Amino acid sequence: MSIINIIIYFFLFITGTVIGSFCTLAVYRIPLKKDIIHEHSFCPNCNHKLNVLDLIPVISYLILCGKCRYCGEKIRIRYFLLEILSGIIILLFGISLNLSIEILEISKYCYFIFGILYIITLMLIAGISKEKREIPKEVLLFGVSTMSIYMIYLFIVEKANIDRYIMYLFVMLVLLTIDTFLIKNKQRTSTAISTLLLMQFFLLFTSPRAIVGTAIITLLFIAIGNMKKKKIELPIYFYLCVSNIILLILENFTYYY
Numbered sequence: 001m002s003i004i005n006i007i008i009y010f011f012l013f014i015t016g017t018v019i020g021s022f023c024t025l026a027v028y029r030i031p032l033k034k035d036i037i038h039e040h041s042f043c044p045n046c047n048h049k050l051n052v053l054d055l056i057p058v059i060s061y062l063i064l065c066g067k068c069r070y071c072g073e074k075i076r077i078r079y080f081l082l083e084i085l086s087g088i089i090i091l092l093f094g095i096s097l098n099l100s101i102e103i104l105e106i107s108k109y110c111y112f113i114f115g116i117l118y119i120i121t122l123m124l125i126a127g128i129s130k131e132k133r134e135i136p137k138e139v140l141l142f143g144v145s146t147m148s149i150y151m152i153y154l155f156i157v158e159k160a161n162i163d164r165y166i167m168y169l170f171v172m173l174v175l176l177t178i179d180t181f182l183i184k185n186k187q188r189t190s191t192a193i194s195t196l197l198l199m200q201f202f203l204l205f206t207s208p209r210a211i212v213g214t215a216i217i218t219l220l221f222i223a224i225g226n227m228k229k230k231k232i233e234l235p236i237y238f239y240l241c242v243s244n245i246i247l248l249i250l251e252n253f254t255y256y257y
């Protein structure tokens with residue numbers, strides 16, 4: 001492994017921890033309808049405004065020994081672990097694509113960037129559905145619009161055949177419109193279906209068998225979850241997102257190596 005590769009991998013890991021940090025914040029704020037970009041972060045215990053030094057992913061936690069700088073209250077280790085996990089996910093995703101800077105492969109870089117946006121969408125769905133048992137429309141819209149932009153890119157620049165993806169996007173948009181304007185305060189069936197479609201979306205580029213894989217891993221997770229605790233309300237989307245990310249990385253590994 002060359003020095004350049006190590007630098008790239010290190011950079012990927014750091015990017016992943018920043019994404020993880022952003023996602024934990026977004027998972028907390030989106031259901032509360034709070035601004036995720038402009039509003040400052042506060043310590044939930046003493047309400048002190050956190051500065052830049054308190055917000056560096058992973059590092060801040062280590063420097064502050066897992067405690068708030070202002071009131072000494074323990075910061076949940078979960079955030080620290082999630083940042084590291086997210087770093088590992090983005091790192092593995094990068095490695096799975098066999099990215100190199102010696103050969104400039106524009107299409108692969110684009111796939112990589114949109115892949116990261118896709119993974120962010122999945123992490124948000126996973127987090128929010130686990131915490132709140134709901135899927136906010138903002139997240140779905142974010143996913144659908146980034147995927148639409150990717151479609152436009154594929155069609156114009158790479159002259160790809162995007163018919164079946166257009167179908168997917170169209171169905172999702174119709175469902176989201178129905179959900180927004182027609183069904184109010186009801187069981188969100190259309191949200192559920194569009195989430196499922198969105199989840200399978202990026203895997204279509206890799207291979208259809210990945211979709212079968214996702215289903216199998218999800219069922220495994222559910223089985224394990226059922227064995228551990230009896231009668232738990234299953235955050236099915238959480239399991240789906242996790243298995244989707246795993247499959248995405250695995251499929252890329254088999255494809256690019």
Ligand SMILES: [Zn+2]
Pocket residue numbers: 043044045046047048068069070071072073
């Ligand atoms: Zn504090």
